Every structure is written in structure tokens, then in C-alpha cells.
Amino acid sequence: MARKHITPGKIRLAEVAKLAGVSPITASRFFRNPDALSAGKRARVESAAKELGYVPNLAARALASQRTEVVGVLIPSLTNNVFADVLRGIYDALDGSRYSIQLANTRYSILQEERLLRLFLAQKPAGLIITGINQTADSRRIMETVDCPIVQIMEVGPSPIDMMIGFSHFDAAKAAIAHLLAQGNRRIGFLGARMDPRVQRRLDGYRAAMTEAALFDPQLIVTTAIPTSVTLGGTLFADLLAKTPDIDAVFCVNDDLALGALFECKRRHMAVPEQMAIVGFNDLEFMASSEPTLSSVRTNRYEMGRNAAMMVIATLEGRRPAEPIVDLGFSVMERQSSARRS
Amino acid sequence: MARKHITPGKIRLAEVAKLAGVSPITASRFFRNPDALSAGKRARVESAAKELGYVPNLAARALASQRTEVVGVLIPSLTNNVFADVLRGIYDALDGSRYSIQLANTRYSILQEERLLRLFLAQKPAGLIITGINQTADSRRIMETVDCPIVQIMEVGPSPIDMMIGFSHFDAAKAAIAHLLAQGNRRIGFLGARMDPRVQRRLDGYRAAMTEAALFDPQLIVTTAIPTSVTLGGTLFADLLAKTPDIDAVFCVNDDLALGALFECKRRHMAVPEQMAIVGFNDLEFMASSEPTLSSVRTNRYEMGRNAAMMVIATLEGRRPAEPIVDLGFSVMERQSSARRS
């Protein structure tokens, strides 16, 4: 005999089947496809499982069936509030379903992402949710050959690997600048941190809007690769002011930077929006309750996560969404910080 | 024959073993305990695995070995920045190790927690990290009988289930109040939201400090079960002012509330700290760069997560920490918002 202790009290599917008076395979079917059983057996298996407190062994199930019920989620940051909202949506959508979540943090590195991707796929996940549309060529090839639903989130673009949900960061930034221009601002600065691909596209949107208005000036742009923070917002804003003291507005690629810029304005006794208009990005909760309230570009992060997870589930259940690309849009929340100066 | 397609190209341990000219079990040992192999075989297996691009089947491994290399993490919220930092610490500590993380969100419900706990334990995790010291009696019993390292995080208290890392929320709140008293404040309000067990203990600390100073007045306390937010901070602060207009300071159970209170002060043209001192809790990044800078109680969240994960790993590797309870302490960050009025 190979195994020493056979743990006599352990409840396996066989025990449930015996108590219910059916074969193990019938009991197995009860858990995966109860409709295939007759009502009588179904009830018998159900009560037997409950009585014995049966808990299926997921490893055995995965081994025998060659698949798991894990949805892998690859996001670049755990700290960023933006992803917290997305994650909440994903968890909410998958909560109560048969699927569980395996989360991995790519730290904004597509090489790290590729490594984690390989790790995930070794586990034969039921589905995959991955951030953005910029993956390594190898990552893309791997994902294209894998047979599970994959949803790219956070932005939309051409040629999805499988499915895609997000919005256009380019258009969103452009709309924010259009709003600032409409309010009469001319020298509009740009504050960017971490400069990941999506932030880069916001910069592109800014550049396009400014160029169209014949107001583009590279001196107006301050960016850094440093991760974002409120403190950094203040620092970058100070840098911008040092370079171009004549700016009348600033567009920040996220709300943390915007809040930092606001505080820096206060420290300098610079009135917002009278002397300096500010617009952020993401519309985190605090933007609506600061003093003055801060304008921002609202993005539907929770819905993005929720829908991405629902798209995965739907595909797994054979109800694949008709449209593989979902654009959730955005809206420019116009608040006090960018109100037209009276 | 039971299986139809035997997927001829698939790389199993047997293929690696054959190429390396060893038995499968020897190849298996290479992955779990390479030191047990002779140098020659080790090299042969290693190169064979690399050549074939072997990826171990985790399900088979888990089934055969009756355990996994997954560390379960139970936290009450994904949105709360506090847990983002803890999680970052956990991921950092486990990154590069053989262990992976399974994350679950209890939504501040100990019943939900118990349900998720059962789900986790069915997967025979290598270890468990769970938030707080208030679990259901059933949860506790289950965990006490389970044979894997368990670390309770976020606070310390008597009788850990296994190990524990955190700090005393009671003492931390008491220290914050002591600071406010030392700055000459007398009517110190209390703002609390979500009132989970740890927040409750902060309230206890507040009450103790105020009672010792013979300044306790229940009218000074405003709490709600609503989840916290900056906006809520403003609202609660307004409620508090309506009840007790004579307060000279306010202690907020977290930094979001403190920021909301600060903005509300600004809206009311109430000078901080001259007319109103403010102290928050957690010392999130923005507290140091607001205008005025906000005092807070710094807690070592990243280290908490990191150390918790390291305690799990150490235990799994037979290097169990000598001291099962680790108190990471806290420090009161005294900033402009609570500076003594001149």
C-alpha cells in the first residue's frame, strides 16, 4: 500500500454517492450539471452532500477535468485606487458564481506581466482579465493560442486578443482640454506621472487638442516616470510654474496630482479657479468634496471590472457577447476648480 | 480506454524524466528538493526540463501531495487604501517565492469571512492571513484545528489563533488624543465611520483618554455605520459642529474623514489649526502634503503585510518565529493641523 494514513473520516464524493444510493459518477454530475439528473436522485444526492458536509476536492476535479474555475486577473498596481474600483467590480460579478479569482500584480512591467501570464496559463484558468492593450509580442501570441475567454480592460483599441472593455484615454484627455479651452483658458499645462501607456495616450490627447487650438507649447508639459502621489502633484506643479509662470490652467493625468496641485496653489495663495484652473482624471470620490470642488474626467471603473467579469462568465456559459469591444465612455465633470473666471 | 485524446505533444514529468534518463520520481524530487539529488542528475533533469519547456501540473501535484502552495488572504475591503498597502507588503514578500496568493474580500462581515474561510480551507492552503482578531466562534474553531500557519493582521490582542501582527488601536487613539490635549485642546470631537472592531477600539481609546482628563462628553462623538469617504468626513464634521459648536479639535478615525473635515473647515472659513485642530488616522500619503499638512497616526501597514507573509513562509520552512505576537507600534505624526495655537 502506498499511502499510510487513509484518513477514515474524510468525506469524498464516493461517500456521498453511497449515502445517496447512487454511483459516484451520478453524484459528480449533481455538482456540475444537476439538470441531467432525475428529480429523485438530485434530491437524494443533495441531502446526502449536505448531511455529510461534503466539500469537493478542487485539485482532483481540476486534474480529472483538465480545467479549473479560476479567473486570472492581471493588474499593474494594488495601491492605485483606480484598480481597487475595477477589482471591486470583478469580485462583485464573480461573487456567488462558481468561479474564483487569482490576482497578480504586474507592477507596470510587461515583462513581469508575461512571466505571470505563463504562470497563470499553466493552471489552465477558466478565463483571464488583463490590463491594457500593450502586451509583449510573446504575451500576445501565447494568449491568442490559449482556449479561454480573455478580456482586456481599461482601454479600447483595434484588434483585441479576444474581448475588450474600456474607453479612449485619448478622447477623454482631449475632452478635458476642450472643456478648459471653452472656459477661456489658453496656457494649459500638463502634469503627468508614471507615464504608463494609458497616461501616454492622455498626453497624446492633450497634445492633439492643444495643437488643434494652435496653443501647443512643449514647455507646458511636465512629466516623470515616478509613481504618482499627492505630494508629487505639488512638486510637479511647482516645476511647471517655474518653467512657465504664465499658465492659467493645468490638466493632471490623475486626481492625486490634481489634489497635490490644489494644495500647492493654496500654499502659494493662488486662487482656484480665478488664477489657476485645475482638472484631474478618474474622478475619485474626494474630487467632489474638496474645497473648491475639483473637476475631473469620470471613468466607469467599477462597471468596467464588473462587465469584464460578466463577459468572461457569459462566454464560458456559451453566451458570448455579440460585440467583443465595449466602450464605456467617460464624462467630464465640470466643477468649481475649472469654472470660468467671472 | 477512458480518455479519447492523449494530446501527444504534452510535456509531463515522465517526458522530462525520460529525456534526462532518470525515473519520474527522481525528476519530481528535482523540483521539490533539488539538494536530495546528486549533482549529475540534477543538471540532467534541469536541462531536460528547460529543453522541453516543462510546466508542472499544479492540480496533479496538489492532489498527490494533499497540499497546495497557495497562501489565502482574507481582508475586509479592496477599496480601502489601508489594505492596499498591506496587500502590497504581502505580494512583495511572496513574490519570487514558490507561494502564490488567493485573495478574498469579506466586506467587513464575519459571516462572509467564515464562508470564505471554509472555501479556502477546502483547498488546503499552505498558509492563511486573516484580518483582525474578531472572528466567529466557528471560524476560530475551524482555524484552530487546521494544520497550516495562520497570521492575524492589523491588530494585536491576547490569545492568537496561531500568530499575530499589528498594533493596539486603543493605544494609538489614546496617544492621538494625548497629543491633542497636550496642544491645549479641551473639547475634542470624535468622528467615526464604518465602526468595524478596530475603529471601535479607537473609540474606546478616545473615551479612555478623555475620561482620564475628565473631559469626556458623549455629545462629542459622532459615528455612523456608513463606509468611510472624504465626503462623509465633511458631513459628519458638520453634524458634530451642529451638536457641539464649541469644539476646538476633532479626532477622525481615518484620514479620509480628516481630509473631509479639513475641506469642510475651509468651506466655513474656519482656520485650521487656529480655530479647529484636526488629527486623522493611518497617515496616508496625502496627509503630509495637504495645506495645512494634516496630523495623523502612522501605522506600518506595508511592513505588517510583508512580515505577516514572511512569518507564514518561515513557519512553512520550519523556522517558526520565536515570538508569535508582533506589535509593530505606531507613531503620532504631529503636523500643522494640530499645532498649538499661537
Add this chain to the structure above:
DNA sequence: CAATCGCTTGGTAGCGCTGTCAATATCGGT
């Protein structure tokens, strides 16, 4: 009334890996 059909159910044989234990190789000490 036999042939056919669809629905349920069960038997068999692994999924890929590792625990146990036995067998063999190696080694130092006397």
C-alpha cells in the same frame, strides 16, 4: 409488435504527480 429514440445511469480507466518503502550505491571506520 419490433425498431427507434432520448433520457438517465453506471463501469472503467485514467488525469499527472508524489508518499512510502525498499533497493542500491557510496563511504568511513576498524
Add this chain to the structure above:
DNA sequence: ACCGATATTGACAGCGCTACCAAGCGATTG
């Protein structure tokens, strides 16, 4: 040169579940 001890290695069986196929069965049909 012999002995026991230690380091390596391999054989075997089975972890708990499910894929596949086939069989049973009552109902339907020409």
C-alpha cells in the same frame, strides 16, 4: 577487507474526481 551508516534512486500504488462509452428503460412510431 568487512560492517553498518548514509546518500541516492526507483517501484508501486493511489490522491479524488471526471471523460468516455455503453447499457438500461420507458415512450414513441410505422
